Amino acid sequence: MNQNQLVENSTELLKKLITTPSFSTEEDTTAEILQQFFEDQGIPTKGYKNNLWATNKYFDEDKSTILLNSHHDTVKPNSGYTKDPFTPVVEDGKLFGLGANDAGGPLISLISAFIHFYPKKNLSYNLVFAASAEEEISGDNGIVSILDMLPPIDCAIVGEPTQMRMAVAEKGLMVLECTAKGKSGHAARDEGENAIYKALSDIEWFKNYEFAEESETLGPVKMTVTEVHAGSQHNVVPDTCDFTVDIRSTDAYSNKEILNIVERNIDSVIHPRSIRLNPSFMPLDHPIIKAGQSMGLEQYGSPTLSDQAFLSVPSLKIGPGKSARSHTADEFIQLDEIEEGIEIYIRLLNKIL
Structure with a gap:
């Protein structure tokens, strides 16, 4: 599948997710949508509660493993919305809808990158993709509930709206x-x-x-x-x-x-x-950080929490969209941000895979 197809398919997936309410603890229907999407791509998945995950086709237990993670739950819409939060609308290159920015854009962009690498042989690392629930409330039935079910993870890329800047540490x-x-x-x-x-x-x-x-x-x-x-x-x-x-x-x-x-x-x-919401970081000499630096990606320390708080391995937070839009009325993500996100994720992983 070429990048244009990835962008088109992922954007349609995001529209379906926007249409479907997925408040924290109530993500069962979006989990089903994601499971069906992977099934349509010929990719088997596993699930627990409202979490879903998949591994690359030629998973090799002797190799290190990178987790690609983002969440599919949302907060509830606030009273300031002027648009229907559950009706995806494209205006002036912006896709409006609840969860479009946080974290729909990063989620579907990471999915596209995973699909791109899924069938490839002889990768230097394994890939595990996980769509987690209850991120917005740091819930017990979110990413923390499946960590012991995943293959051993050596590092992670967490998809959140960072304008594709590398959040190398998180408070x-x-x-x-x-x-x-x-x-x-x-x-x-x-x-x-x-x-x-x-x-x-x-x-x-x-x-x-x-x-x-x-x-x-x-x-x-x-x-x-x-x-x-x-x-x-x-x-x-x-x-x-x-x-x-x-x-x-x-x-x-x-x-x-x-x-x-x-x-x-x-x-x-x-x-x-x-005391479980710990700070997160990825050493600046880590291969993923070095790859991002070679691409000219800006790096910073993030003041906001994500599912990184539950990971005991080095992790990087990066994704399309802008953090300041999260949880705001008439939330949106720009379509070119999704395209850029997919492109950068693939380029970043290409440098180490």
């Missing part, structure tokens, strides 16, 4: 619920221990602490206190003060390492919501 996320404990008493008398005052010293630490290591691509770890709750009435010294901390981690530290540092420095009781 992680950890949210901490903290509780400072005091002792209640009457505000008019010198009684009790004010939990708010005890929390203030910990909040001040979060404000001022600087980590020793700084990421080359993502900069410093960022910690922000975003919520504070305490007290029940004006004349009672509060015995607890709860506050929430948003921590954006970098490849300089794992979330567990950051948590250990926090625990050594504050007195409040810490309850992490989750």
